[in-house]
């Protein structure tokens with residue numbers, strides 16, 4: 001397994017280009033199953049999670065071609081069974097259920113396992129499919145959904161922990177080809193849901209209200225091919241904003257959608273950093289030390305759970321005590337024990353991390369666990385004394401396109417050591 005070695009103490013400056021959004025591209029690639037016509041998707045990031053999704057689509061029988069950031073997919077004749085050996089690598093594979101159910105009225109996909117950030121149930125996805133008149137069964141580790149015909153319905157998809165992003169996308173995709181009108185109450189309002197709805201609209205779907213908690217879908221007979229560019233990745237952008245706040249002199253992010261980052265830029269300016277924000281670029285003026293802040297992760301437009309670990313790294317060096325409360329994935333604190341090995345002073349109280357800022361962090365060998373925790377450890381390594389070795393960087397490669405090269409381009413002293421085995 002590769003590792004990333006970060007030599008702390010270098011300051012960052014310059015410009016970095018943000019890639020297309022992983023969490024937008026994944027459901028949009030799955031949505032191409034809704035038509036037999038070719039679809040062309042631009043700004044698809046080069047990530048292992050995307051590679052797994054393209055593997056699943058090919059396995060289902062779609063023709064898939066990739067030329068740098070553009071993917072062309074034609075799902076003319078496809079099977080409806082996505083097997084365990086591919087699905088187990090990425091739980092977001094679950095978002096092929098909706099399009100397969102919509103177009104073929106049946107699908108069989110391995111149940112996604114849990115992961116280090118917590119149990120990853122799909123009960124709300126199935127609640128939505130059942131509302132559309134589909135039967136859902138779990139058999140031998142697979143989830144099977146099927147319907148004689150899909151009928152539009154009103155369904156509330158809000159769960160105990162709030163709305164479901166992929167669940168909203170899955171049910172929205174199935175509903176595009178149902179008879180009649182579907183209303184999703186308690187829908188997720190994330191920009192990635194809006195991007196998916198915009199792509200479905202280009203395919204001929206009739207969707208209103210994406211980006212609000214109430215989405216209305218009027219079913220149509222069939223959908224046609226379409227061309228679309230994926231929105232910029234707001235979590236990659238937020239990660240680089242934190243890198244710049246921690247270690248930057250002056251860093252500019254290009255190809256961002258600043259509107260999608262309001263909660264993150266507000267948190268970073270509350271922490272005492274100056275930002276220059278334009279529609280598609282943001283400049284951060286790092287000054288090394290941050291003020292303490294108190295954060296709660298919430299569904300969009302609140303502070304995103306996917307930025308929680310990165311903020312813990314930033315606040316580890318704040319002048320005072322901060323708190324970070326996780327309401328979406330209450331167990332999502334795998335990064336805390338590793339940050340503490342680097343000298344951070346963090347105490348976990350249930351779903352709240354109390355962070356006492358320290359003047360210095362020290363480099364150490366640390367273990368990556370989940371995608372965003374791993375990124376947080378790289379960020380901490382940028383300002384730690386000495387060298388930080390982040391192992392199991394395959395976690396990072398799932399969601400960040402060449403993070404080491406992009407940081408190197410900003411002046412970080414960072415290298416990737418290929419596993420010799």
Ligand code: EPZ
Pocket residue numbers: 022023024026092119120121122123124125126159160161162163164165166167188192305306328329371372399
């Ligand atoms: C998406 O996951 C993202 N992944 C996650 O990003 C992100 O953290 C999450 O949304 C929340 O914003 C992709 O888009 C590929 P949820 P998703 O369904 O849709 C509970 C990353 O780092 N829930 O919105 O799977 C669930 O347990 C990844 O890029 C149910 O109870 O998350 C959680 O507590 C990590 N039943 C909450 O809802 C369900 O049927 C939100 O989950 C579904 C979810």
